[in-house]
Amino acid sequence: MDLKQHLKTLVEQHGPSGFEAPVGRVIQEAWSPLVDSLEIGKSGSLIALKRGTQTDSSDGTRRRIMLCAHMDEIGMIVREVRGTFLKVSRLGGIDARILPGLPVLVHGREPVPGLIGIVPQPTLSSENQGVYAALDDLYVDLCLPPERVAALVRVGDPITVDLPMIELGNGLLVGKAMDDRACVAAITACLEQLQSRKHEWDVLAVAAVQEETGSRGAAVEAYHLQPDIAIALDVTYGQQPGVSGADVHKLGGNPPLSLGANFHPALFEAIKAASERLELTLPIDPLPGHSGTDAWVIQTAREGIPSALLNIPIRNMHTAIETVDLKDIERAGRVLTEFITGLKPDFLSAIQWDKAPSEKDSQEGEKKDE
Amino acid sequence: MNETLQTRLKSLSEAVGVSGDESEVRKLILEQIKDQVSSVIIDAMGSITARKAGTSPTPLRLMIAAHMDEIGFMITGCDSGIAQVMGIGDHDARFSAAKRVSVGSGKTPGMLLWAPIHKSYGQKSLPEPDDMTIDLGAGSAAVGDRAAYQGQFAVMGEHTLRGKALESRAPCAVLIDLLLGDALPVDLLPAFTVQHHIGARGARTAAYRLRPDAAIVLRAVECNDLPPEGDRDSSERAARFPLIRLGGGPALVASEAPYVTHRNLFRLTRELAQQAGIPYQIDALNLSHRTEGEVISATAAGIPTITIGIPVRYSSSPNGLVDVRDLEHTAALLRVLGARLTAESLQE
Numbered sequence: 001m002d003l004k005q006h007l008k009t010l011v012e013q014h015g016p017s018g019f020e021a022p023v024g025r026v027i028q029e030a031w032s033p034l035v036d037s038l039e040i041g042k043s044g045s046l047i048a049l050k051r052g053t054q055t056d057s058s059d060g061t062r063r064r065i066m067l068c069a070h071m072d073e074i075g076m077i078v079r080e081v082r083g084t085f086l087k088v089s090r091l092g093g094i095d096a097r098i099l100p101g102l103p104v105l106v107h108g109r110e111p112v113p114g115l116i117g118i119v120p121q122p123t124l125s126s127e128n129q130g131v132y133a134a135l136d137d138l139y140v141d142l143c144l145p146p147e148r149v150a151a152l153v154r155v156g157d158p159i160t161v162d163l164p165m166i167e168l169g170n171g172l173l174v175g176k177a178m179d180d181r182a183c184v185a186a187i188t189a190c191l192e193q194l195q196s197r198k199h200e201w202d203v204l205a206v207a208a209v210q211e212e213t214g215s216r217g218a219a220v221e222a223y224h225l226q227p228d229i230a231i232a233l234d235v236t237y238g239q240q241p242g243v244s245g246a247d248v249h250k251l252g253g254n255p256p257l258s259l260g261a262n263f264h265p266a267l268f269e270a271i272k273a274a275s276e277r278l279e280l281t282l283p284i285d286p287l288p289g290h291s292g293t294d295a296w297v298i299q300t301a302r303e304g305i306p307s308a309l310l311n312i313p314i315r316n317m318h319t320a321i322e323t324v325d326l327k328d329i330e331r332a333g334r335v336l337t338e339f340i341t342g343l344k345p346d347f348l349s350a351i352q353w354d355k356a357p358s359e360k361d362s363q364e365g366e367k368k369d370e
Numbered sequence: 371m372n373e374t375l376q377t378r379l380k381s382l383s384e385a386v387g388v389s390g391d392e393s394e395v396r397k398l399i400l401e402q403i404k405d406q407v408s409s410v411i412i413d414a415m416g417s418i419t420a421r422k423a424g425t426s427p428t429p430l431r432l433m434i435a436a437h438m439d440e441i442g443f444m445i446t447g448c449d450s451g452i453a454q455v456m457g458i459g460d461h462d463a464r465f466s467a468a469k470r471v472s473v474g475s476g477k478t479p480g481m482l483l484w485a486p487i488h489k490s491y492g493q494k495s496l497p498e499p500d501d502m503t504i505d506l507g508a509g510s511a512a513v514g515d516r517a518a519y520q521g522q523f524a525v526m527g528e529h530t531l532r533g534k535a536l537e538s539r540a541p542c543a544v545l546i547d548l549l550l551g552d553a554l555p556v557d558l559l560p561a562f563t564v565q566h567h568i569g570a571r572g573a574r575t576a577a578y579r580l581r582p583d584a585a586i587v588l589r590a591v592e593c594n595d596l597p598p599e600g601d602r603d604s605s606e607r608a609a610r611f612p613l614i615r616l617g618g619g620p621a622l623v624a625s626e627a628p629y630v631t632h633r634n635l636f637r638l639t640r641e642l643a644q645q646a647g648i649p650y651q652i653d654a655l656n657l658s659h660r661t662e663g664e665v666i667s668a669t670a671a672g673i674p675t676i677t678i679g680i681p682v683r684y685s686s687s688p689n690g691l692v693d694v695r696d697l698e699h700t701a702a703l704l705r706v707l708g709a710r711l712t713a714e715s716l717q718e
Contacts, residue, residue, distance in 0.1 A: 093488075095468075100465045100687060102688075103524070113526055117691075118596075122656075132464055166479055168508060168509060240505065320470075321469075
């Protein structure tokens with residue numbers, strides 16, 4: 001598969017939070033030949049199963065790893081129809097400052113192209129001079145007669161930016177919705193590599209819905225699928241002028257691996273070890289508390305799921321020019337593959353926390369397993 | 371929709387011509403008009419002037435000006451794919467965050483970098499264009515290269531075209547349309563001018579060279595027809611401007627303070643529009659920058675000048691909007707004027 005072309009297809013498709021079906025179909029098409037079965041979860045997430053070579057244990061259970069990237073993108077939703085124009089509300093954390101002048105697509109009874117407009121600068125009141133337009137100040141201009149707009153668009157219809165992916169050269173790719181389709185592409189790359197690599201564990205690849213509105217898809221799928229371990233994939237901040245912090249990473253510098261309360265330390269070490277087998281050094285992404293990703297809710301599903309977070313750095317996050325290095329996507333896929341193919345049936349005991357001295361029974365129980 | 375006009379405007383809109391570096395637009399225009407005009411001169415500034423001979427035995431010489439240049443940036447340095455810039459022309463920085471640009475004659479794609487909302491939340495004040503940076507990825511740029519927005523030209527709805535630099539290229543398209551049509555009684559003296567956005571400088575030399583009997587400036591006027599139209603008193607500032615609608619017809623500009631358009635020529639234009647049933651609007655602009663009308667009217671011993679505006683929404687944006695009917699009506703009005711304008715009609 002041409003990863004770049006796959007990514008282009010993914011980011012140019014539309015799927016704002018809660019309206020992911022169109023992008024879900026594109027992912028389904030890409031994953032379908034690579035997996036044993038596919039299903040769509042009750043909240044719309046796409047779940048693919050690729051079975052490993054393990055034999056069922058005596059109680060019929062199988063070891064399963066969940067890979068999770070979200071397929072939704074930030075967008076807007078129609079709040080009010082005013083003749084030719086629409087007023088909008090946020091769908092996820094969209095940045096109103098980047099919107100004026102952008103082409104959008106209104107997903108009405110049929111797709112309607114629009115343009116984000118603002119009132120002319122000279123007509124602004126003095127307090128609004130010299131500042132960015134707020135979301136409430138924006139108009140989606142449809143250039144259609146009001147009766148046509150009324151027939152095509154309803155309050156509640158979603159709106160997404162409509163711009164193609166382009167290449168900056170040297171593997172840098174620019175588009176909307178790299179957050180988090182770049183990570184969906186990394187999972188695709190992994191699933192493709194697993195075609196020719198033996199792996200014992202079952203792989204549950206999840207393209208989750210509604211991350212941008214609060215990781216809602218990942219939460220229910222972690223509960224539903226009940227994996228033994230999980231790796232969430234999301235984007236992180238790429239190095240660029242004017243952006244600083246320990247969570248800012250170089251583009252093309254390998255996918256950062258997160259370390260902090262949200263992540264199982266032994267799982268972190270095991271993924272790090274897998275990357276070292278590939279002679280890749282993953283930058284550490286320190287995240288002491290809330291990761292702001294699907295990993296946060298996966299970790300606390302049911303009685304708790306050992307979780308990790310693999311990141312792909314992008315510049316200009318939450319804009320229409322999210323910029324990613326294709327190498328980071330390829331390498332994230334390879335790290336996942338290497339980790340999965342290295343998973344032994346007893347991996348869970350290898351990552352267990354310190355044993356409580358009084359829990360003699362449970363220790364014996366584990367011996368039986370081995 | 372008028373497909374000829376659409377195709378012409380698309381190629382003009384997609385061409386890059388930042389003030390002072392208009393050659394791509396100039397070449398495109400020359401190619402289209404060369405068989406229809408004589409006396410083509412590209413002056414020392416880079417403006418095109420020419421003549422399309424009139425059918426009258428003693429034709430009045432009518433200059434029609436439209437500027438070729440657009441706002442943009444100049445590269446001032448480039449290190450590891452990140453370029454520093456200075457702004458060219460009057461930017462409305464509300465449109466610039468995280469936009470796509472084309473850099474240099476090779477149109478290398480670049481991105482106006484934008485700190486993620488997670489790291490720039492609450493930052494409301496607009497930056498100066500000089501503080502912006504462009505990500506060229508693996509590309510490079512030379513000091514002095516110009517950068518312009520990338521637009522996304524498209525047909526929207528039944529009559530509207532979307533694209534970059536329409537404030538400049540829509541008037542150019544109308545003027546080309548006029549030149550490609552039948553000869554009129556008057557001598558048509560087209561001037562496709564440079565450096566409008568940095569002080570209407572090309573219009574000065576072009577008007578001096580032509581020294582016409584009268585001049586018409588074709589420009590864009592910004593629409594202010596976003597809702598609530600009926601509630602214009604809610605903003606004291608908004609109420610100071612006449613309402614200009616997209617699709618409302620060419621805007622006859624009564625004044626562009628401090629320049630007041632030639633009274634007789636203005637009246638004649640309005641009467642002719644009324645007689646011919648061409649929809650029109652009246653605008654009165656209060657601008658802080660120098661305009662081509664102001665410059666041309668005061669050239670040499672003075673030239674009777676009016677300004678006709680084509681309504682454009684979001685003229686400083688990477689994507690503006692024009693209504694094709696406004697372009698057609700503007701061309702029709704110019705034809706009527708070219709047929710009916712006489713030396714007497716200019717006199718007080």
